[in-house]
Amino acid sequence: MTAANRRVSRVFVTAAALLVLAAPSLAAQTSAAYFEFLMARRLEALGDQSGALAALERAAAADPVSAEVRAEIAAFHLRRDRRTEAESAARDALKLDDGNLEAHRVLGLVYTSQADALSASAAGPKFRTLAGEAIGHLERVAKDPTVGLDVLFSLGRLYLRMDEAAKAVDAFARVVTQSPGSLQGRLFLSQAYAASGNLENAISTLDVIVDDEPRVASTLAQYQEQAGLLQAAVENYTRALALEPTSRGLKVRRITALVAAREYTRAAALAAEAQGQHGDDPRFPRLRARALFEAGDVARAFAVLEPTAKAFPRDGATQFALADLYNDAGRDVDAERTLRQLLEIEPANAQALNYLGYLLAERGRQLDEAVRLVQRALDLDPDNPYYLDSLGWALFRRGDLEAAEKHLAPAAARLPRNGEVQNHLGDLLARRGRWAEAIEAWTRALDGEAGEVDRDDVRKKIADARSRLPR
Numbered sequence: 001m002t003a004a005n006r007r008v009s010r011v012f013v014t015a016a017a018l019l020v021l022a023a024p025s026l027a028a029q030t031s032a033a034y035f036e037f038l039m040a041r042r043l044e045a046l047g048d049q050s051g052a053l054a055a056l057e058r059a060a061a062a063d064p065v066s067a068e069v070r071a072e073i074a075a076f077h078l079r080r081d082r083r084t085e086a087e088s089a090a091r092d093a094l095k096l097d098d099g100n101l102e103a104h105r106v107l108g109l110v111y112t113s114q115a116d117a118l119s120a121s122a123a124g125p126k127f128r129t130l131a132g133e134a135i136g137h138l139e140r141v142a143k144d145p146t147v148g149l150d151v152l153f154s155l156g157r158l159y160l161r162m163d164e165a166a167k168a169v170d171a172f173a174r175v176v177t178q179s180p181g182s183l184q185g186r187l188f189l190s191q192a193y194a195a196s197g198n199l200e201n202a203i204s205t206l207d208v209i210v211d212d213e214p215r216v217a218s219t220l221a222q223y224q225e226q227a228g229l230l231q232a233a234v235e236n237y238t239r240a241l242a243l244e245p246t247s248r249g250l251k252v253r254r255i256t257a258l259v260a261a262r263e264y265t266r267a268a269a270l271a272a273e274a275q276g277q278h279g280d281d282p283r284f285p286r287l288r289a290r291a292l293f294e295a296g297d298v299a300r301a302f303a304v305l306e307p308t309a310k311a312f313p314r315d316g317a318t319q320f321a322l323a324d325l326y327n328d329a330g331r332d333v334d335a336e337r338t339l340r341q342l343l344e345i346e347p348a349n350a351q352a353l354n355y356l357g358y359l360l361a362e363r364g365r366q367l368d369e370a371v372r373l374v375q376r377a378l379d380l381d382p383d384n385p386y387y388l389d390s391l392g393w394a395l396f397r398r399g400d401l402e403a404a405e406k407h408l409a410p411a412a413a414r415l416p417r418n419g420e421v422q423n424h425l426g427d428l429l430a431r432r433g434r435w436a437e438a439i440e441a442w443t444r445a446l447d448g449e450a451g452e453v454d455r456d457d458v459r460k461k462i463a464d465a466r467s468r469l470p471r
Contacts, residue, residue: 033063037072044076052076067097074106083110101141105151108137112154115161131158142171149175149182156188165196176205183213190219199227214239218250225253230261248278255287264295282312286321293325301325309338316346320355327359335359353377354387361394370394385414389421396428404428412441419448423458435465 036059044052056076060069074089087110093103111134118127138155141147156171172189179185186205193202206220221236237254244250251274258267271288278284289305292298302325309322319342326335339356343349357373360366374391381387392407405428412418412425426441442462445453 030063033059033066033069035059036062037069040072040076049080065096067093067100067103070096071100071102071106074103078106078109083113086110099140101144104137105141105148108134108141109150109154110134111137112158115158128162131162134158135162147174149178149185152178153184153188156192160188160192160195163195165192168192169196169198183209183215187216187219190216190223194223194226199223203227203229210236210239214243217243218253221253221257225257225260230257233257234261234263248274248281248283252283252287255284255291259287259291259294262294264291267291268295282308282315282318286318289321289325293328298329302329314345316342316349316352319345320349320352323352323355332359332363348380350377350380350384350387353380354384354390357394358390361390361397364397367394367398371398385411385421389415389418389424392428393424396424396431401428401432405432412444416444417447417449419445419453422448423453426458426461430461430465435468439465 036055040052040055040059043049043055053073053076056069056073060066060073063069070089070093074086074093077083077086077089086106090103090106090110093100094107097103111130115127115130115134118130135155135158138151138158141151142155152171152175156168156175159165159168159171169189169192172185172192175182175185176189186209190202190205193199193205202223203220206216206223210216210220217236218240221233221240224230224233224236234254234257237250237257241247241250241254251270255267255271255274258264258270268288268291271284271291274281275284275288285304285308289301289308292304293301305318305322305325309318312318319338323335323338323342326332326338336356336359339352339359342352343356346352353373354377357370357377360370360373371391371394374387374394378384378387378391388407388411392404392409392411395401395404395407408421408425408428412421415421422441422445426438426445429435429438429441439462442458442465445458446455
């Protein structure tokens, strides 16, 4: 054996001897820490919280390099809602082992609670910072397929508030998979689906349990109403009212769905019944009047709403509803008078300012005032596409075509399915001799989902514009 080999051999022998000598000490440390760890669990179960914490601290002293013990201390503090202590212990655990999942879980839940504690006014950058921290920790834990529901619920809620609906769907789908009977899990999953634009799955998530869990009927009805399933929505609002028969909000939503479904007679009857039950609530006569009007009973509609407007002179929504009814009945003078009275009470009512300005623009009179009124509405609600359309239309009627286009073009871009807005843009483009573009706008008006247009008139304008195109 060479001298070099002998030196290597001696090194291995010495190292092995040291390990043998050290092994009993390390084993004793680990054994002591484990004993204290188990003792802590037992004491906590018996209700001896101070004894449990003392045992955990002895375990940490016995095994100073154990991340698991510090993570358990962090979890212990979190269960006691001592968030500062929990955060500190969890950070100590991660210094020893950055992959410790329990420490990440504790920190994620601590930051989630801090984010939840922020009021709506305090949300924003501070919330996003806290939520980002929480998500970063919880996502590491969520990689474990056996992760607890607390982590998945917290992640899902944070994703929803951070507008990450697809991730929220994944989180709450895991909740429902683990706990199919979880009412909260299904409610949150349906909310996540709705936020992602998937109303079909939002509805089906709750529809399968509504017979056994009628408490979800109200939420299910709202999704059905959004999806245009109005009869089903009415049925579920009725089911929800069986649980909360005095709920004014549910009554309002059911009547609104009936009006949208054009069941005007039933809507008017239910609104009249609710009006008798809640005489201090002007929403019911407003809905009743609209249902009667749409059913063709114009006189009764005004007989209901005009006294209500007198009884609630400072209720802007009621005054606005009366003006709307006057306008739809062709009584534009009465509509203007009612809107001006409303603006005396609420001079910063942007909706009323816009409505009055648009009403004047439609008449083609007092156009300077119309422009000023709608501009005031836009000052209160900048970039509102409906107000942009109103201002553009008032400018168009006044003959300011270039200025009109600066408002009508962005309004039409943001409301591509609004027939009335597209019709306005088409008229402007035609006036400026841009016939091909006008035809495109009018075609969109015919295909639109919102806004009323005279379809025959639009078709005539398209035919006339085509005859003007160069051949």
